[in-house]
Each structure stands twice: as structure tokens, then as C-alpha cells.
Amino acid sequence: MADFLDEKRKEITERLRELKPLVEEYHRLEAAAAALDGVGAPAAGRRPTRARRPAARSTNGSSGSSTGGRRGRPRGTGTRSKEALEVVRSRPGVTIPEIAEAMGIKQNYLYRVLPALQKDGMVRKEGRGWHALEAA
Secondary structure (H helix, E strand, O other): OHHHHHHHHHHHHHHHHHHHHHHHHHHHHHHHHHHHOOOOOOOOOOOOOOOOOOOOEOOOOOEOOOOOOOOOOOOOOOHHHHHHHHHHHHOOOEOHHHHHHHHOOOHHHHHHHHHHHHHOOOEEEEOOEEEEOOOO
């Protein structure tokens, strides 16, 4: 009986070793597919986006406005950013897929939002989970 169990353990271990690279590839492809969701396909009721023209260069060689900053509102001030921060505060250690599910949005957006919040000192990443840094 012991020989049979040893043989089966050895077979299972070998098969796991064979499948591991395929599982890793599957997870990479799954993440890539999630990141590409919605890219290049116009949403229903929306006009297709046009390619942006390069910004005109000023006489001093910089692009954009005379103030040198980026256009639009400052990063991290949008409602999605605040909503993501609230999810992280309420569920320490939450992962990006879990945040996306809680917010009802796709994950790829959060891969920009959370690092921006981290840069601003609002959250920190431990492994795959995110934790709020400031007292709520």
C-alpha cells in the first residue's frame, strides 16, 4: 500500500511541475485581457475617440500650457479615486479585483488610481492587498 501511495504522490508532483508554467501563463493572459477590455472599442452611444495631435511646443521647448502643468483636474481628485480609497479604508488588504467588483468597474482603471493614491501617501501596498495610511 505504501508503494502505491508513494507512486501516486510522485505522479501528482510531476504533473503539477508540468502544469505550473501553463497556469502562470494563464494568469498573465487573463490580466492582459482584463487590461485590454474596452480599449479600441467605442462604448454604445459614444463617439469613437480620435487620435490626439501632439501639443504645440512653446519657444522654451516645453509642451503644453505656459504654467507647465498638466491640463484638467489634479490626479487623485476624482470621485472614482475617493470611492476606491473608501473601499480600501473599509476593507484593509483588499485587492484590485475586489475593489473593482465592489465599485462595479473594470480593474484596469484601478491599476492607475491606486498607485497614484500610493504616491500621494494615502494607501500602501502589501503583497497584492492595499491598506489605507491615513486615519479615516
